[in-house]
Amino acid sequence: MSDFQPVRVHEEATADRPWLASLVGTNDTNSILLDVTKFTEGVHWERGTALQPRNIIKSGIPLGKVTATGLFAPYSGPRSETQTVTVTGTPTGGTYTLTFSGQTTAAIPYNATAAQVKAALEALSNINPGDVVVTGGPHPGTAVVVVFAGQYLGDDVPQMTASGSLTGGTSPAVAVATTAGGGVASASDGTQILAGFLATETLFAPGSTKSSGALLWFGEVYAAKCPIPFDPSNVASTAPGVNFHYR
Known part of the structure; x- marks a missing residue:
């Protein structure tokens, strides 16, 4: 099952994006497809409510691209101990x-x-x-x-x-x-390379295996404010346009 939706980036809606450091919004994003099956409840996404039943993937999730499918999944670079x-x-x-x-x-x-x-x-x-x-x-x-x-x-x-x-x-x-154990990335499916960040909160229906999203690949990011901790000094990246800040 797939859950494809139009991707709209609202520059004025920054409440869910404290990790975004750019003064000019989200900068450059690409529309992408997410492999929802690789996202973990409580870590990457939260359940919806009775009034809004779709599940919500958190804004600012670091993403990598699965080589075999071309879909995007959580970045799996160096692990924290x-x-x-x-x-x-x-x-x-x-x-x-x-x-x-x-x-x-x-x-x-x-x-x-x-x-x-x-x-x-x-x-x-x-x-x-x-x-x-x-x-x-x-x-x-x-x-x-x-x-x-x-x-x-x-x-x-x-x-x-x-x-x-x-x-x-x-x-x-x-x-x-x-x-x-902490250390180098254990993944070898392509997600060990940082491709960018999920630019906005993304909704998907329960049972969906795929969903649309917006990839931030050029912009400025507060590394310490992302919902999934990572160390930019250890990052292998295909998103050279992302600049990291600490605050």
Whole structure:
């Protein structure tokens, strides 16, 4: 099933495009076809509502072109490292610490939220605000997921280590595992090369496999404001007209 629609770029409608740095709107765009099956709910698109039932692909998604089909899909360049912190044994008290590249956090509560873990990591001298994106939790029932961004985006970083002083429960412990290693692109289907960005939010009907879109391939982009983090210094690109800014 395909969902083809006219592509209209409204220069005055910039509320959904904080990543667009150009003072003159979207600059040069091309009409393209998206392979909707390669976009992930919650990451690349959100479900519609009862009043607006079409699903919405986020504006600013970096795109690559699938060589075999000519369709566009999410850019799959250098990956960010993802590490998971898990507290087991249902403790009822105590704390733990995380160590990253020789720097150790202050004590983190046994029942910490993602925000508390993020704050503890960003207090380290080698992790700046924005260098980690932390989700999940709270402990001990749910693991906390740490994605390295900022200066570590696309890097194969050392795995953190954990040390716990946990009490209660049954043999409580804390452990760190690398669930996705950072580094070079693993894709070889063409999407490892950045072709540009989805210029505006794009609607598609549930069940659609293809949809129309507008590709920004010449313009100015705030890299840090794109909905999918990436490091422009690691980008292989066929869109040499895109200039990246940091803010």
